[in-house]
Amino acid sequence: MSSNAPSSTSEAPPPGVPLRWQRHLPGLALCAALAAAAAFVAGLHGSAKPGPVMLYALMFGSAFHYQSSEPHSAPGIAWSSGSLLRLGVGLLGARITAEQIAGLGLSTLAAVAAGITSTLLLGLLLARVLGQPRSLGVLAGGATAICGASAALALAAVLPRSERSERDTLGVVVLATLFSTAAMLAYPLLARALALPPAAAGLFIGGSIHDVAQVIVAGYVLGAPTGDIATLVKLMRVASLVLVVGTVAMVVARHGQPCAGRPPALPWFLGLFVGLVALRSLQLLPQELILLLDQASRACLLVGVAALGAKTSLPALARCGWRPVLLMAVCGVWLGGLMLAAAMYLIPR
Secondary structure (H helix, E strand, C coil), rough: CHHHHHHHHCCCCCCCCCCHHHHHHHHHHHHHHHHHHHHHHCCCCCCCCCCCCHHHHHHHHHCCCHHHHHHCCHHHHHHHHHHHHHHHHHHHHHCHHHHHHHHHHHHHHHHHHHHHHHHHHHHHHHHHHHCCHHHHHHHHHHHHHHHCHHHHHHHHHHCCCCCHHHHHHHHHHHHHHHHHHHHHHHHHHHHHHHHHHHHHHHHHHHHHHCCCCHHHHHHHHHHHHHHHHHHHHHHHHHHHHHHHHHHHHHHHHHHCCCCCCCCCCCCHHHHHHHHHHHHHCCCCHHHHHHHHHHHHHHHHHHHHHHHHHHCHHHHHHHHHHHHHHHHHHHHHHHHHHHHHHHHHHHHHH
């Protein structure tokens, strides 16, 4: 019995650190180190024009993709790319005011609504043309139109279950992440080539890229004004998730098909964002707290983006089959083209 005592003592969690957080620490520490390296490299360009720190964090993270499947680091990477990243998005509300949101105008709201609706309908149409299940069209269109993998998982929860539903959901999640990453790299270059002003570039990027994190990377690569507008536009799309999922659930129920789950509640980070925007607009946040929240948001986003890079797997694309790839690609090109046209013709230069 005495020989077992040292072993049990050595395996006990450190004092004051819950076991759950002890599991997260190795992956979180890795992502934090990658974020610090990205910030250091970005700073080498000089304070006048620093390098694209978000892009560096993503690239550094992708070099450590193998760590996302390691038992000791996977929990922390998953948490950093999920909850921590969403916390950073929510804290962005501290730098936004209602006046900025009102400045987007009805034309921006109309463009976002048209993009979501038309992309969902296109997904359904293409699924029928390609001989794929209607549920795959809903998943592909919803993931492209709203918020990537998060939307796909939320929609899958209310769609009928079948033998291939889990495989389709996994394929859409993988493709949404890959195509969103490609858009994150290409769309800022296109916006620069077309000399889009911040309002137009923010509408284009925030209205077309799948995932919240990639919108933030692409937007802030073009500067803080573009990043702020892109985040607002993106959160408009995220806010539509509950409405879209609820509508799909009602349609499924009307056809007498059991669904896998219940419609999701309002995403918590969206509620945090809206709450901070309200407090900032009412001038209830002291300047010192605004600066602190802004710094916390940037740190959470940077660590989260590094984790997102670590979870990105390009070889996974080959396992999806060509029909889902074509379906997702056409939906993505449609949404990107529509939002680019809206940015160029609805936003004054």
